């Protein structure tokens with residue numbers, strides 16, 4: 001197997017590839033006919049590749065995956081929805097022509113199971129199998145599995161290696177990259193966790209063929225996010241190609257995933273532990289996490305809640321005249337074309353107080369001061385700040401909790 005060396009520039013490939021602009025900063029990408037490799041460039045020898053491809057042949061897949069496993073034991077972890085579709089395949093790939101001892105663990109599916117109790121099952125299984133510090137966990141699934149397995153890897157025997165095999169758009173474009181791992185707490189989303197980077201991210205976009213539309217579209221909200229916070233050209237590309245993405249056009253999906261990973265890798269390289277810049281990846285999340293928690297984890301998909309949160313952040317930014325109404329309209333239009341929600345349902349029980357209470361425990365709060373990611377200036381620019389008009393925030397929340405869905409908000413803002 002010849003794994004191409006990292007190069008400094010993405011090659012011009014097909015009509016979906018535009019100029020990389022901001023996306024390429026700090027991330028190094030090489031493309032072959034079969035797959036792209038985006039390198040997450042970290043210090044202390046912790047660099048790792050994200051392989052983004054489709055239909056790898058078995059020999060190639062086995063060698064790529066095994067090359068990132070240093071010890072002799074692997075615990076391959078997935079959930080009971082994914083296991084019937086993909087567990088055997090990946091178990092075989094890990095074992096193929098190797099002496100690796102591969103154990104498997106199947107967890108219950110769903111955001112409501114992203115808990116310490118379920119994570120404990122990973123630790124139990126690891127000890128039952130006598131896994132030592134050279135063992136590797138492999139996370140096979142969406143963001144829930146990836147976040148939990150990553151966190152278990154961070155704390156098992158004070159930290160072991162893990163590999164991400166994301167199987168949702170959300171996990172491919174965002175959660176598998178960058179080392180944010182953790183579980184939910186009844187009082188707040190992702191409140192317990194650690195930064196712990198994987199050894200590699202292995203994406204086979206063929207797994208998306210079994211992903212339902214709702215889950216597919218949920219991942220698009222994080223793709224929109226990259227355009228809004230730092231990559232205007234990518235946002236414009238999405239405006240042109242969203243229908244192809246919705247129709248699962250393989251080239252469009254590959255391009256959207258690769259460019260998202262480039263953006264994420266660049267932000268993570270610049271600010272791995274979220275001292276500042278990385279917080280911009282949280283656009284829409286302070287509102288979104290409040291919605292996810294209040295409605296009960298799993299009621300809204302993460303990307304759906306983030307979509308409403310993004311609409312709220314855009315609306316609030318426009319209220320303060322930080323962005324113009326035309327941009328708000330473009331954001332609403334793109335999210336709606338991706339079939340994502342941009343408002344709470346008519347019968348939502350959320351109140352101003354419930355938003356404010358949940359937002360007060362957001363992880364970006366510093367010394368009691370809430371800080372938000374807001375859009376400011378031209379498309380592709382945002383700020384992470386506590387210096388905003390609180391009335392504008394409260395009025396935005398009021399607008400979203402009070403109004404019914406008969407009048408699209410974009411018309412009100414415009």
Ligand SMILES: NC(=O)c1ccc[n+]([C@@H]2O[C@H](COP(=O)([O-])OP(=O)(O)OC[C@H]3O[C@@H](n4cnc5c(N)ncnc54)[C@H](O)[C@@H]3O)[C@@H](O)[C@H]2O)c1
Nearest residue numbers: 081109142143144167168170171174175180207210211302
């Ligand atoms: N760590 C990060 O940086 C980060 C970033 C974004 C999101 N997240 C977290 O990720 C989670 C959301 O991830 P998600 O949207 O992938 O949800 P998920 O993991 O719950 O997956 C969505 C659903 O699709 C199923 N599924 C997964 N792959 C499938 C496939 N190929 N075919 C058919 N069904 C499949 C899952 O079993 C699940 O039912 C949230 O907990 C969110 O907080 C973390």
Ligand SMILES: O=C(O)C(=O)C[C@@H](O)[C@H](O)[C@H](O)COP(=O)(O)O
Nearest residue numbers: 174178180189190278281282285363
């Ligand atoms: O990688 C990051 O940093 C992100 O913020 C990505 C987000 O899309 C993701 O949902 C993340 O889990 C949210 O982080 P949190 O710190 O707000 O829990």
Ligand SMILES: [Zn+2]
Nearest residue numbers: 222285302306
């Ligand atoms: Zn997110």
